[in-house]
Amino acid sequence: MTRLTVSDSAAQSLHDVTDAWRSACAIATDFAWPETTSASAIQSAAYDRIREETGLKSQHTLLVCHHVAETVRSLAARAEQGQSVSKPSFDAPTATYDSKTLTLSGDGSVSLTTLGTRVHDDLALPSNADGYQYQYLTDNRWNLTESTLTYRDGAFYLHLGFRRPRPDRQLPEHRTVLGVDLGIDHLAVTSTGRFFSGVEFNHYRREIQERERALQQVGTRSAYRTLTQIHHRRRRRARDRLHRVANGIIEEAITHDATVIALENLTGIRDRLPETTAVHRWEFRTLAAFIKYRARARGINVVRVSPAHTSTRCSRTDCGHTTSANRPSRAQFRCVECGYEVHADYNAAKNVGLRCVRRGHMSSRRTGTGQCALKSGTLSPSDGFTDKLSTG
Structure with a gap:
């Protein structure tokens, strides 16, 4: 994690991004929770509202949908293991960036997408040329991947992600x-x-579906709540x-x-x-x-x-x-x-x-x-x- 050197105007733009990111995650979670773990499904449901209400650019909106999908997927896996989970909230002043929203130069300068124009800042790199950051900035074998912008203790930091491309591999000969x-x-x-x-499971599914149809015919608010609970139980x-x-x-x-x-x-x-x-x-x-x-x-x-x-x-x-x-x-x-x-x-x-x-x-x-x-x-x-x- 490396601190950013930012001007006051750039700092305000980055604050606006982290605020919008939290709001966008809340909107996407309203559509996703508790069962939707597909980023594409969340995107279809929440994309337009996120763009309209938060001002996030298109790529950042897609990153929000993927982030929320991964979070809900993780919580669903914990629930299946019997752990207690609740609807996630996103309170930390962070935002995710990728190679389309963040450009990193070899001299340590960065360009970041905001709600308006891009801001251009510098990483606070160590004066010692042997600092570990330089091996990623100057070595072409490393590619920039998803990174996290964080505001902490009065300063902005970038947790930069790097990875090496996998060499082309043929499938095993045998x-x-x-x-x-x-x-x-x-x-x-x-x-x-x-x-x-699937015999036992099919039998259980048919019984539940018959009960769901009966509740739908009742049509009361209590029946709807019970129907929702049964649906979630069947999915789990x-x-x-x-x-x-x-x-x-x-x-x-x-x-x-x-x-x-x-x-x-x-x-x-x-x-x-x-x-x-x-x-x-x-x-x-x-x-x-x-x-x-x-x-x-x-x-x-x-x-x-x-x-x-x-x-x-x-x-x-x-x-x-x-x-x-x-x-x-x-x-x-x-x-x-x-x-x-x-x-x-x-x-x-x-x-x-x-x-x-x-x-x-x-x-x-x-x-x-x-x-x-x-x-x-x-x-x-x-x-x-x-x-x-x-x-x-």
Whole structure:
């Protein structure tokens, strides 16, 4: 954290920014609390009001929405762990800046976006050229990232954030892919044959939805309050269940040494699965998001593949026959060409994994081999099935 040398006029402009930032965070929180953790959703709801009531510039308004989304997401995670949480308030005289709102020069001067014109100030750098700040200011290997302006003890300070760009990396030459199929009867099924049942949860959801409909018909203020409480309780229970499913999928990937988790692209899912409701689609998106950030923490890549025909294509690599007749019911898959018979969701999960593997073979950046993880071995488009026991 480095102190800023500012004039009186510049100081007033920065005070105006921190005041506007606090007001903007309060506005965004009114829209977000207690469940909205999507920055884009908060932006859609609060952007115009923030700009109109606070005077913040466009980029600062976007930063507010992201900041509030992260705060609400953190509190939601604590609530799911049984901790007591309350609606956040933003009282500290701070504001977040990024590379679009803050320009830093090698000589230690900075340009900061305000509600009006930009202000230009200097960092109070040490006279000793060996000061740690200089290694970031003069070394081109460091890039400026999000930084925080803070007013404390009668002075403004900048907590500058830096990071080094990650070198371009190819995916591992020998990749093992865990395919995951998302569904209704089963929330998720992996290509290794692990099923995460949704039967009990679906039953609970239907009971709650029936109660919600009954309360909506009552229409009283008391019924509305009860309806809101039930809705929040259902969402919390759903998020808890989806968290546990995501953890189970990550465990499955680690157990089978998978470096990639393949999920279906959810775009257009309403057309592909017309029986899904808005609640189902929210669950799919939320589960996919949970899987993604947990996988990132464990160094596992998450990729999306086209869902076309994954439910009707035979997953045997020596067959691949595709027809709707292969799926006589929601739960059953029976290939009319080769006779392969298996649970339909498991067949789809294998197809999701294999599609990722095949796509990797076609990419110029992925020159090695890939394989889809199965319960007792692996499956690759070129080599077929390999038993774990036979390979040691």
